[in-house]
Each structure stands twice: as structure tokens, then as C-alpha cells.
Amino acid sequence: MNSIAPLDDERSGPPPLPLAGQAPPMRADAARNRARLLEAAARLVAERGADCLTMEAVATAASVGKGTVFRRFGDRTGLIMALLDRSERLYQEAFISGPPPLGPGAPPVRRLEAFGVATLRHLDAHRELLLSAEPEACRRLDFAPRHVRVAHVTALLREARAGGDTELLAESLVGYLDVALLHHLTQQRGMTLDRLEAGWQDLVARVARPA
Amino acid sequence: MNSIAPLDDERSGPPPLPLAGQAPPMRADAARNRARLLEAAARLVAERGADCLTMEAVATAASVGKGTVFRRFGDRTGLIMALLDRSERLYQEAFISGPPPLGPGAPPVRRLEAFGVATLRHLDAHRELLLSAEPEACRRLDFAPRHVRVAHVTALLREARAGGDTELLAESLVGYLDVALLHHLTQQRGMTLDRLEAGWQDLVARVARPA
Numbered sequence: 001m002n003s004i005a006p007l008d009d010e011r012s013g014p015p016p017l018p019l020a021g022q023a024p025p026m027r028a029d030a031a032r033n034r035a036r037l038l039e040a041a042a043r044l045v046a047e048r049g050a051d052c053l054t055m056e057a058v059a060t061a062a063s064v065g066k067g068t069v070f071r072r073f074g075d076r077t078g079l080i081m082a083l084l085d086r087s088e089r090l091y092q093e094a095f096i097s098g099p100p101p102l103g104p105g106a107p108p109v110r111r112l113e114a115f116g117v118a119t120l121r122h123l124d125a126h127r128e129l130l131l132s133a134e135p136e137a138c139r140r141l142d143f144a145p146r147h148v149r150v151a152h153v154t155a156l157l158r159e160a161r162a163g164g165d166t167e168l169l170a171e172s173l174v175g176y177l178d179v180a181l182l183h184h185l186t187q188q189r190g191m192t193l194d195r196l197e198a199g200w201q202d203l204v205a206r207v208a209r210p211a
Numbered sequence: 212m213n214s215i216a217p218l219d220d221e222r223s224g225p226p227p228l229p230l231a232g233q234a235p236p237m238r239a240d241a242a243r244n245r246a247r248l249l250e251a252a253a254r255l256v257a258e259r260g261a262d263c264l265t266m267e268a269v270a271t272a273a274s275v276g277k278g279t280v281f282r283r284f285g286d287r288t289g290l291i292m293a294l295l296d297r298s299e300r301l302y303q304e305a306f307i308s309g310p311p312p313l314g315p316g317a318p319p320v321r322r323l324e325a326f327g328v329a330t331l332r333h334l335d336a337h338r339e340l341l342l343s344a345e346p347e348a349c350r351r352l353d354f355a356p357r358h359v360r361v362a363h364v365t366a367l368l369r370e371a372r373a374g375g376d377t378e379l380l381a382e383s384l385v386g387y388l389d390v391a392l393l394h395h396l397t398q399q400r401g402m403t404l405d406r407l408e409a410g411w412q413d414l415v416a417r418v419a420r421p422a
Contacts, residue, residue, distance in 0.1 A: 137343075168413075168414070171396065176383045180349070183349060191379075202376060202380070207414070
């Protein structure tokens with residue numbers, strides 16, 4: 001299972017759930033080096049696009065050996081996940097413990113509506129990086145951030161007493177919040193993000209009401 | 212846009228929709244050679260699994276040069292699509308012009324139910340090959356057989372007067388009929404195909420009723 005958490009050699013054992021505030025402390029110099037590599041990587045993406053983000057290019061930009069980049073991030077996907085880590089944590093915090101309607105306190109259907117909109121905007125903001133890091137078909141859905149989304153939607157559907165096979169209904173809803181689908185609909189079929197957000201509200205209204 | 216139709220050098224211009232009975236005639240010797248290559252490819256998959264299906268392995272098995280295989284099928288995806296061509300045509304014929312409830316003549320919601328079951332079984336039967344031919348994220352959804360499915364589901368939702376943004380509801384339903392999702396749910400999460408089929412019926416009942 002992939003994890004959104006970066007693959008750090010300073011860290012022992014696999015990270016648990018990719019939630020905010022769970023990273024063990026890192027030595028100060030290791031943290032500084034890591035931050036410097038991520039800064040170089042972010043600059044590369046901003047200047048030349050996600051396609052040009054390679055382990056080699058990051059090593060050159062940060063004036064370190066290629067091996068250092070591989071040791072720090074494992075592979076290109078690990079590097080991209082580390083780049084996305086901060087915004088993924090903020091996004092997860094918002095729906096797990098932030099203010100309503102996205103966070104706890106609002107009715108479940110209202111939270112589902114807000115969750116879809118937040119997710120579509122998160123995917124849209126990082127579309128290029130997420131697309132370029134997408135794993136092959138066999139591993140694509142066995143991916144920590146996606147597990148967190150399915151668990152969240154399942155819990156809200158249960159709370160809304162939607163009935164039916166809640167897990168499969170959640171899979172179906174989360175399938176709408178997919179970066180490749182968003183890319184296809186907005187870039188290849190010319191739909192607006194507003195239209196996708198309205199489509200999500202309609203889908204939730206249909207799926208979440210008791211059968 | 213990918214097409215399910217094989218890339219034949221005997222054919223001029225891009226093929227139209229990948230429906231049954233539309234392939235232009237092929238010279239007898241070209242057709243024989245193509246059939247021989249496909250036979251070798253099918254044998255390779257049966258004996259060694261989809262992962263071992265390479266252009267080189269097919270050339271060796273059929274005792275021809277690698278260039279012949281590339282000229283005939285374009286690339287590995289083209290080869291796999293040619294292998295899947297016959298069953299894709301039978302599957303498409305069944306829902307476009309076959310007997311009800313899958314084909315015309317049954318009420319639209321009944322046809323949607325039958326369509327999902329037929330598609331899940333089609334995907335399950337060819338899971339390995341379809342997974343190994345899946346294009347990268349940016350092109351994955353811009354794929355002829357998927358366009359045919361979305362158009363079919365859109366038409367049935369309109370006929371059922373489901374209301375809402377019919378195109379987006381169709382995208383969401385077709386998203387459930389995805390080979391990577393089927394693989395994840397059956398192979399990585401241990402769900403049965405029966406459960407997925409029941410989940411589809413429930414999803415259709417919710418999505419197709421007027422909002």
C-alpha cells in the first residue's frame with residue numbers, strides 16, 4: 001500500500017495512517033536537507049511542469065548526488081507524494097476535524113456535499129502532479145489517501161442511514177472524485193469545475209437518500 | 212483516441228466507432244497472417260499470463276520478425292485490443308441490438324441493470340489483459356469502448372427521465388464498471404462478483420430515479 005507520507009531513511013517502520021501531525025521527529029540537518037530538496041522540486045514543477053520532475057533533475061537543481069534523492073524519497077512517486085504532503089494534510093484535517101459543514105457538526109449529507117467540493121478543488125489544484133504520479137492499474141486504488149476518502153464517505157453514508165451496501169456506494173461516490181476523471185471532463189471534454197461540483201451535489205442527493 | 216479496432220496497415224484512415232461488422236475487408240493472406248499472430252498471442256497469455264505478452268514474445272512464438280508484429284498492431288495495447296476485439300464486439304452487439312433486457316425492448320432501468328451485470332462479467336473475464344493494456348492516466352478515459360458505454364448509459368438515463376446532469380450521472384455509473392476498481396474490490400478486498408452485481412442494481416435504482 002502506498003502512503004502519502006514521504007519515505008525517509010531517518011524513520012523506522014512503515015508509517016500508520018497518513019493523517020496530519022503523525023510524522024516522528026527528524027534530525028535537524030536531515031529535515032533541512034529534505035526541505036531543500038523539496039524546494040528544488042517545487043521550483044522545477046513551477047518552472048518546467050510536472051513532466052520535467054525527475055529524480056535526476058532534482059539532484060542537479062539541489063547540487064546533490066542522484067543517490068541522495070533516491071534515499072530520501074524512494075522513487076518519483078515518493079517525491080511527488082512528499083511534495084503534495086502538506087496540502088494533503090491540510091485537506092484531510094479540514095474534513096476530519098475542521099469547522100462544519102466540511103468538518104464535524106453538520107448533517108451527514110451536508111458534509112458529503114462539502115467533502116466532494118473540497119476534494120474536486122484539491123484534485124484540480126494539483127492535477128498535473130497527481131496525474132504524473134498515478135500508479136499502474138493494479139495498484140491505483142490501493143492508495144492511502146483514497147482509503148481515507150472511502151472510509152470518510154462510508155461513515156457519512158452510515159450516519160445518513162442511506163441503507164444498501166454502504167461500502168460499494170462509497171466506492172462509487174469516491175470514483176467521481178478521481179483526478180483522471182476530472183482531467184478527462186475538464187481538459188478533454190471542456191466541462192467547468194462548477195459543473196462538476198453541481199454534478200456531485202446531485203449525485204449525493206440521489207445516492208445518500210434511503211433506498 | 213484509442214480504438215478497440217486493430218491497427219492494420221491494410222486499412223486506410225482511422226476506424227470509425229468500434230462496433231461489430233464495420234471492419235473493412237482484408238486481403239486473404241494478410242488476414243491469415245494476422246490470425247496466426249493473434250493465435251500465438253492468445254497461446255502466450257494462456258500459457259504464461261498477460262504479463263508475458265510482449266511484441267517480441269509474439270514474434271518469436273509465430274516465427275516472424277519483431278517489425279511484422281509492430282506493423283500489424285502498432286504497439287502492445289493495439290495487440291491486446293485486437294485480442295479482445297471479438298469479445299468486445301459480441302459484448303457491444305448484445306447491448307446495442309441483442310435480445311432484451313440487455314438489448315432494446317425492455318424498460319430503460321431494466322436495461323441499465325442488465326448492462327452493468329454484462330459489463331462486470333466482461334471485465335472480469337478479461338481482467339488481466341485489460342489491466343495490462345490500461346493506458347496512462349491522461350488518456351485512460353479517452354478510450355473508444357468507454358465512450359460507447361457512456362453514450363449507452365446516457366441514452367438509457369434520458370429514456371428513464373432521470374433528470375439532473377445526465378452526462379455526469381452516466382460518467383459516475385460507468386465509473387463503477389471499471390476494470391481497476393473490479394480488480395481492487397475482488398482481488399485486494401475479497402468481494403465477490405455477485406456482491407458487485409448487487410451493488411450495481413442498488414446504485415442504478417438510486418441514480419436513475421427522478422431527483
